Amino acid sequence: MAIRQHELTDSYGMELELFLIWMKNRGMTKATQQAYWQDTQSFLSSVHPAAISQLGKMDVMRYLASAREKGAGDEARNRKLSSLRAFFKALIEMEAGTANPAALVAKSKQEKHRIPVYLEEQELEQLLQTIQGKYYARNLAIVLLMAYAGLRVGEIHRMNIPDLRPDGVIHILGKGRKWRVIPLPEPLHRVLRKALEERIASRQGKEQPFFVSQFGRRLSIRMIQTVADQTIASLKEEQPSLADKRISSHKLRHSFATMQIRSGTDIRTLQELLGHASIETTQIYTHIDNKQLQTAMGNISNKIPSGLLGDS
Missing domain, CATH: 1.10.443.10 (Intergrase catalytic core)
Incomplete structure (x- = not known):
């Protein structure tokens, strides 16, 4: 059953307000604030009506696993995790929390050295x-x-x-x-x-x-x-x-x-x-790109000994 906005506000209004104040004081861009805010509200909807002080590592992992089942890739999952890490960190710094369960969850390993799309x-x-x-x-x-x-x-x-x-x-x-x-x-x-x-x-x-x-x-x-x-x-x-x-x-x-x-x-x-x-x-x-690879390999073509197969 979907949690309505007023129910989230009733249960977690103070914490969400503190998080927003913390993000503004950190100088985060509006786009980052919005993304972190939405991720945090989505997470809180998944654990409602549990008190934030009762939340642990498994709650975070369960939420991230559900996001993956709904199609979130590694990059999206890691952003959601960053949002939750920031949320719990904010509560600690604002003296409204004592633990950061999201900090105990490892980020997903993303594909490295993926060739980016670009124009010639x-x-x-x-x-x-x-x-x-x-x-x-x-x-x-x-x-x-x-x-x-x-x-x-x-x-x-x-x-x-x-x-x-x-x-x-x-x-x-x-x-x-x-x-x-x-x-x-x-x-x-x-x-x-x-x-x-x-x-x-x-x-x-x-x-x-x-x-x-x-x-x-x-x-x-x-x-x-x-x-x-x-x-x-x-x-x-x-x-x-x-x-x-x-x-x-x-x-x-x-x-x-x-x-x-x-x-x-x-x-x-x-x-x-x-x-x-x-x-x-x-x-x-x-x-x-391939052209550079060909040039690089061409640089050593004359260094390979001739006559390897008996041809002169």
Whole structure:
């Protein structure tokens, strides 16, 4: 029997409110807050009406097992576990709990070194050529930041005018509220300046969002994704061979990383450019395509002794 919202609020309202306050104080993005909040409510629905002080490791494992049976993969399961770890940690820090049963549950091992989906350089050039319309400069800047600077959708959403410096350096507020500095190529800097010149005046008081909507508000994450999705859809119409390729705004970031690796950028520098907390996350971009494999093997072809089968 499904648990209604008012029943959850009656039983766990205080704890959920404390969790929300904790997440805001930690500076978590709204998207992260929403995801953790939904996961936690889903978990609490599964254990209702048990008191939180009575919950243990088995309750968490039972919930995660049920999620897997409903189709959740390793990545989704691990996110739900992260949500619950954060929830119980919040209660401990807010002096409303004494234990973190989710911390005792191991994360699922995910497939490593999976080759990410990305676009080739010529496909990226074709992608840019499909951009048109009233907000051309703005939309071009958004796609360029994804494909040629590796920015996440949320990072573009948070950009403010002062973040772009006169010398072409841009300051980006990334995951975990960590800043990173990216020196932009001149062509990209030029497009951003043009987008700024044509930008609609903001109607959000003292805020200075870099990208704004037609109504003068900070461009939403959903709208930024829509700009990328519509551009990708246009590319697929012109290039039917890409129809089955699962390309999204985040795959443009993959394309940036792939270009960097192919250009000889070392993995530590790429980690800084992408804003990864762990080098392991960056290592998925060290994939090599067949052409590079053939070139690598061709380099040793003349080192294999001749006449191995008696031929001269």
